[in-house]
Amino acid sequence: MKRIRRESKVRNFHQAKWDEPVIFELHKEGERGVQVPQIEAAIASAVGDGVSSIPASMRRTELPKLPEIGQAKVLRHYLRLSQETMGSDFNVEIGQGTCTMKYIPRINEMMIRTPKLAELHPLQDVSNVQGILEVFYKLDLAMREISGMDKFSFQPSSGTQALLAMASIVRNYHESRGEGDQRDEIITTIFSHPSQAATAAVKGYKIITLYPDVDGFPDIEALKKVVSDRTAGFVVANPEDTGIFNPRIREFTDIVHAAGGICYYDQANANGLLGVTRAKEAGFDMCFFNLHKTFAAPHMCGGPATGALGVVSELIPFMPGPVVEQEDGAYVLNRTGDNSIGKVRIFHGVSQTVLRAYAWIRALGAEGLLNVAQTAVLNNNYLYHKILQIRGASAPYVKGNRLEQVRYSWEQMAQETGVTTEDVTHRMCDFGLHYWTSHHPYVVPQPFTLEPTESYSKEDLDEYINALAQISKEAYESPEIVKNAPTRSTVHRIDHSSFDDPKQWCITWRAYLKKTQAE
Template sequence: MKKIKREHKVRDFHQAKWDEPIIFELHKEGERGVRPPSVEQEVIDSVGDGVSILPVGMRRTEEPNLPEISQNRVLRHYLRLSQETLGAGLNVEIGQGTCTMKYSPVINEAFASSPKMTALHPSQDEETVQGMLEVTHNLDLYMREISGMDNFSFQPGSGTQALFAMASIVREYHDTNGEGNQRDEIITTIFSHPSQASTAAVKGYKIITLYPDENGYPDIDKLKEVVSERTAGFVVANPEDTGIFNSKIKEFTKIVHDAGGICYYDQANANGLLGITRAKEAGFDMCFFNLHKTFSTPHASGGPAAGALGVTEKLKPFLPTPLVEFDGAKYSLNYDLANSIGNVRSFHGVPQNILRAYAWIRGLGAEGLRDVAEIAVLNNNYLYNQILKIKGASAPYIKGERLEQVRYSWEQLTKETGVTTDDISRRMADFGHQYWTSHHPYVVPEPFTLEPTESYSKEDLDEYVASLTYIANEAYSNPEMVKNAPYNSTIHQVVDEDWFENPEKWSITWRMYLRKLEKQSVKV
């Protein structure tokens, strides 16, 4: 069949936009979706009323305030919300930066939603879950091979929780060795994820931040200045969020080790590294992978995600419990670790994501994993060269040496047109694209961070570049068009930014909203 080419690659997009209330506002007293049958008398005679057995302090004093709504209105409500949402299954999603919204094979969803998975309960006897324990143990073995670490825990529910667990291990390790009070500093870098500093700070550490040299690498001379007998650990991403890979990282870990510190590695995003480099050879004592980034499981906003935490043998006694072990005949849960930091999440992690990551690795094999890294780097460098052709765009620091992502800058475009990266972000939504700036503070002026991963074709990348080029040209010819965006999307401009900074204006739950509404009414 002859392929018909579009005249241009900028997509004519208009997102469905519903003035959809939240579900509590759709409540209509007495309306029902399902009316459950009454409990049979025989059941009541056998087990009681189901409430009296509960301690008084655990019983509700009033019924939960749930919306009453019919089935068809529930369906309509959630379908409308889904039409107002973009994602990797709908659009070219290379603008998510370090969150890596790449393609997740749909077949893996069939595995994860199988009744064999959904009916699992974490309190089941080990004998009844040998299959899931085998999958977990095998994923542990794969992660060991990929990273060079000696043991993995899948308990952390996100990358940030894995970083918190690693900071906790650093604390416990030095406490056990009698140096906990002396070693009170953690060293990190400005272009590493903010969670590295924040989780260490929660553990009570003073944070020392390394800034980049003129090429964008962490400054090794500054590291030599700040490392001391007070150094508890060093935590870094490599490549950092600029996409620049520090090939001298082993020199950094040696400096910290010589001072008695622990080195731990943020490998949340390892798309450009699989089968090429490992944490062990770089000198790290610990690392973690986000299964919801590199290993193609759902992100779920740090909810049912997974931060796979690996350690060298000397740190195994400090891992969260339980670990899955195999004696050659049977899989079992080991809760007996001498210096375990304890649980960082309930039970054993998220088995559905463990299964998805296991299936993804098995589907690719060793050669396929390396292909993932090579294609991700190829895609990123093609995108890098195309972006730098756009008027007003640049990529600070060393030229050409980028791995799986790049933090670009619209600094020139902003100076010449007044259009900011936030303006362009909203305008990109008019073409069906997601676009990410960077973590705050904006060390790179007017930043935007793109990461194509291995999932996208040249045609996908060209479409994304065409949209950026179109908007950049708009910025020079009609800047108000960009500044007033969006026009075709459900997102909107935030006029009063105090909403982000003032907790008095936040309503995380419906009950909180009602309380604040009532409080305002009383004041009036």
């Protein structure tokens, strides 16, 4: 038999398909996965039955309607579902561009599952949670070195919440100086993440957006025209969501500072910057990092996440609190000051995410972090070079100056063949690969955004490139193949009309039963 040359082929993939019911439909009354032992008499005499002490108004009048299922059936159910799902453990996950999907060291996952961490409660007395508070404190110290900031809070539960917290700090800072009403404008850029403008708008700011100059960079002359004594702050991602790095960023922050504004930095995607450049030297007063991106904690379907928020010393009194500090050899939770924006979530951070990030940093060390950035940039530029050779693909705006990701475009292919980026999304499923388009609005036409990170080898990248090249070939020679995809997945074309009709929504099994019984 002739050996198949894997490096020159796209993967022969077919998605597993199980006619798997939802777990409530597997319910069989009386079936058990585990027999819970009866309470011992000595324990009952000491603590009671565990129910009578609960106020009557808080007790259930009937048992929760949970599915009753044996262990083996539960295991089969979730394994089957996992086979119908693609993720970073199953495929080359560079298609979730701007989200920094990387390999998560399994030893870190084992650490966060130890009972020593899993059984902690955020309301425990600080005297018996010194270990995890030490991790918070030492991660703060590490993040200071990485960014140049003077203090970090791990309270924000996402990058967007960190942006909202920073916009709140900007407002409190100016109000403390008697300029809160006067300074009512925030400046950002069109390529920055939409959450930057959105969170500032939530705080009541007027948003001023900078567009690219003729070279594709944020227009510094436009900044000079709009900055004024009404400027409260400047918020930007650099590199921006398109992957463009602005080498003149210090000039932008200097201009805003000269007008009395605060500069804050979206570093959700800092994979290409670790050990190379810092927020402090770029002139920023605040920044945040997504621990669930750059620092190798998983996204977990949108949570639990952490937007690590750092500030310079002048802004520490305005930070969300409490923060972990060291006093007399012990770790304590302290308020941050009378001008603090207060809590942005109920507790002080997601311990599991903080521990993962701390373990990742300690395992790599300073040289390892630098190597992460170098490898991520190398991978991205290799991908960039190869994709620009694929017929119909382009990377609008700046040529070069791309760090860890690029927002590409299929505009030419769409015009010449009628095959759109959404069609490519579906066809990539037939090769067992995930592919993401972009944030709306589509400032890049027919977009797709790729971020290879440091986790993937040249062979992994070549597999992804070969799949895109194959789809381009099909688009020009047999476009119906792409337009009718996916053909090897569990679900083909999905009818999204129900998404716009609340009457068809069934968020829970109970809601589903009510609606189907009503019909």
